[in-house]
Amino acid sequence: MNSSVITFPGSNCDRDMDVALKKFGFNNKMVWHENVDLPKSDLVVLPGGFSYGDYLRCGSMASKSKIMRSVINFAKDGGKVMGICNGFQILIESGLLPGAMLRNKYLEFICKNVFVKVNDKDNSYFKGLKKDILEFHIAHNEGNYFCTSEQVKEIDDNNQIALYYSDVNGNIDENNNPNGSIKNIAGIFNKEKNVLGMMPHPERMIDLLLSGEDGSIFFENLINNLK
Amino acid sequence: MKVSVVITLKKDVLDPQGKVIHQTLNGMGFDNIKEVRQGKYFEIITKEDDKEKAERKVEDMCIKLLTNLVIEDYKIIK
Numbered sequence: 001m002n003s004s005v006i007t008f009p010g011s012n013c014d015r016d017m018d019v020a021l022k023k024f025g026f027n028n029k030m031v032w033h034e035n036v037d038l039p040k041s042d043l044v045v046l047p048g049g050f051s052y053g054d055y056l057r058c059g060s061m062a063s064k065s066k067i068m069r070s071v072i073n074f075a076k077d078g079g080k081v082m083g084i085c086n087g088f089q090i091l092i093e094s095g096l097l098p099g100a101m102l103r104n105k106y107l108e109f110i111c112k113n114v115f116v117k118v119n120d121k122d123n124s125y126f127k128g129l130k131k132d133i134l135e136f137h138i139a140h141n142e143g144n145y146f147c148t149s150e151q152v153k154e155i156d157d158n159n160q161i162a163l164y165y166s167d168v169n170g171n172i173d174e175n176n177n178p179n180g181s182i183k184n185i186a187g188i189f190n191k192e193k194n195v196l197g198m199m200p201h202p203e204r205m206i207d208l209l210l211s212g213e214d215g216s217i218f219f220e221n222l223i224n225n226l227k
Numbered sequence: 228m229k230v231s232v233v234i235t236l237k238k239d240v241l242d243p244q245g246k247v248i249h250q251t252l253n254g255m256g257f258d259n260i261k262e263v264r265q266g267k268y269f270e271i272i273t274k275e276d277d278k279e280k281a282e283r284k285v286e287d288m289c290i291k292l293l294t295n296l297v298i299e300d301y302k303i304i305k
Contacts, residue, residue: 151297
């Protein structure tokens, strides 16, 4: 399985993602944002970080970079594109995912472990996953997902919500919403479910000694699904 | 030609920074404030001499990059 991780100026989770993908069997290539052509990929990952220093709006400048034209075409042809954290923001700004990101409700940068509940397994990212509730890490200032009431209805009707913030038992309520995100949304798909954006970082949970193993469960399952 | 644009969060989008500024101003004794909304201000100096053409260009910039229309409104200052 071939994967590509795009590095923008200011990306800082790109190498962690590279380590994670390789650990679970991907043949991963790092791609600089000024490249025009995407290497042959089964999965493209937009990593976390602070692309372009979060100027204007998080992800807005990166969404106009040269490589993104190829990533958008790749996604429109059905290619799998996953954006983590800043990568999620870039997917929103590029129009591949609906909505917008606001600053966290209490204006704090949040850096902690959270639980997320998988909403839907009828897609190539979560199909066959042996857990419903995962412990992932979040680290962001703008993760307060927002969309219009029409968009909420649309993503609900199309089952586009990928992950909810929850507690360890999967309860989805305000007490378990770290950033004010609408409906506790932690991740969404596009309509076709080949594009996934999520604020939590699975690549930070791939080693029991350092953190946890729920990221390992996610990546092992993902590569099996893409084979 | 200089074109000025103000971008603010839409009315129904929570503006926590505006709220905190409002509370701080209240604490300082400015007590007859109804609401504070924080925004962004851009000055775009174009090579265009025609005012209308310049403003149309800036409007296009607003739609394509400067604003996210899901959460923000833009206003070209006349």
